[in-house]
Amino acid sequence: MSSPAAPTDADRRRWARYLVDERAEAAVYRHLAARRRGEEREILLALAEAEGRHEAHWLALLGGEPTRLPRAGADTRMLGWLARRFGSIFVLALAQNAEARSPYEGEPFATPAMVADEKVHHEVVRGLAARGRRRLSGTFRAAVFGANDGLVSNLALVMGIGATGVAPQFVLFSGIAGLLAGALSMGAGEFVSVRSQRELLDATQPSDFADDALPDLDLDANELALVYRTRGMPEVEAIARAREVLASLGGPDPVPLVNPERADDHEVVGGAWRAAGSSFLFFASGAIIPVLPWLLGLSGLAAIVTALVLVGIALLTTGAVVGLLSGAPPLRRALRQLAIGYGAAAVTYALGLLFGVSVG
Incomplete structure (x- = not known):
């Protein structure tokens, strides 16, 4: 994307506005990251770092820090206020909408990488917001x-x-x-x-009703495999699982008939x-x-x-x-x-x- 040879005063004013908006957006992501842990924190900090690269681009075009800068846009200021005080799913939802309104599409001084970044940021924030929506x-x-x-x-x-x-x-x-x-x-x-x-x-929950009968099962017939097949296991896997259970009987670590790692659906229902x-x-x-x-x-x-x-x-x-x-x-x-x-x-x-x- 080519840029004009001689930028005008209007161009410089626009760059200054981009600069303060990028700084404000980076601050929003850092405030959100401070309220999160693990992977979500890392993603938000990476977004803030990317906004910092955009900030450096406009700062270089301006030839250094201007003596006077405009205020960030009202939407960005509101995002920052919400992020500092709440850090909730509402802020991510608003940030998703803000990223979808990137001004760089028709900006001759923005690099193609910056235009691509903004599109990707929208998808990243949408994904983070989707996680929050699923939780609540x-x-x-x-x-x-x-x-x-x-x-x-x-x-x-x-x-x-x-x-x-x-x-x-x-x-x-x-x-x-x-x-x-x-x-x-x-x-x-x-x-x-x-x-x-x-x-x-409760009616569909696997039970330990047949556990006492396990030692007397015929290893060759191995009807225990049918239990696992009714739970959706393929035949070969069901047979292997049944033999594993039977072989562990009497040992120090018997394999349970019911998988203890099974999720408790009652917690989901409430x-x-x-x-x-x-x-x-x-x-x-x-x-x-x-x-x-x-x-x-x-x-x-x-x-x-x-x-x-x-x-x-x-x-x-x-x-x-x-x-x-x-x-x-x-x-x-x-x-x-x-x-x-x-x-x-x-x-x-x-x-x-x-x-x-x-x-x-």
């Missing part, structure tokens, strides 16, 4: 969907009831009843789901009571928001408008968080959540107007 996917999914269900379902309920023109106390009672009914339903459903899954795992309690609380935390105006003594159109505003803010927030963690544009996800919630509320409000009286 279960809890996060329960929190977001539970709270979102409470927001949308109870907003639709109070909108429909409120549009009929009934007394505020009736709307409040309906909202509280909807909160409790929905939260209890979510909690009970989660309890049954997790308990049933754990019972299924506890039924904990799952039920979490679902109850997540749903209730969302469902209480549409009821707040009536709890505070508002009624009629004022209560409905206030509920719409409060729920709208909550829907925008949950949508933006989902967008950040998924690497998608936060605003688009926020608006989608808002449209879904308001759409459901509009349907029930219209039905309330149809079957009731006007709101006073």
Whole structure:
């Protein structure tokens, strides 16, 4: 990529901006690395080192440290602030989006290696963010969907009831009843789901039921191999494993029939009571928001408008968080959540107007 022979003042100002942005991005990765260990720490430090090479490139073009430098971009400054205080998956998700917006594609003074670096950095940060998403996917999914269900379902309920023109106390009672009914339903459903899954795992768990019979098995027939074949082992491997187990009987280190290194699926599924309690609380935390105006003594159109505003803010927030963690544009996800919630509320409000009286 060829560069102009005589850089202009605008070029130098642009280089200075690149310089401070590269320094700020390197600082973000170093702050994130300070909160991590092992391989992730090494990867983040390597990213910071690469940003340092880019910084050196612009510094060389500028002929040394300028006397005055511009401030880093607002996005980069926000990343640095978050990285210093939280160091969470949210920062990596934001950094992923920032790396995708590299300005070097059309920059004549950037080297091809720098353009390639930025593309690779995006994939590296995406991979790190994906690790974090996998670690919190279960809890996060329960929190977001539970709270979102409470927001949308109870907003639709109070909108429909409120549009009929009934007394505020009736709307409040309906909202509280909807909160409790929905939260209890979510909690009970989660309890049954997790308990049933754990019972299924218990039924499929290998057992030591046949261990006492092992010394009497016929070494030639070796039916123990069938046990391993039912667990998915190929025939040859199953026979070899069975002979290993039988040959070790009576020795100082007998090979167990059940592999002790097998992962405990129960830990992955979690506890039924904990799952039920979490679902109850997540749903209730969302469902209480549409009821707040009536709890505070508002009624009629004022209560409905206030509920719409409060729920709208909550829907925008949950949508933006989902967008950040998924690497998608936060605003688009926020608006989608808002449209879904308001759409459901509009349907029930219209039905309330149809079957009731006007709101006073």
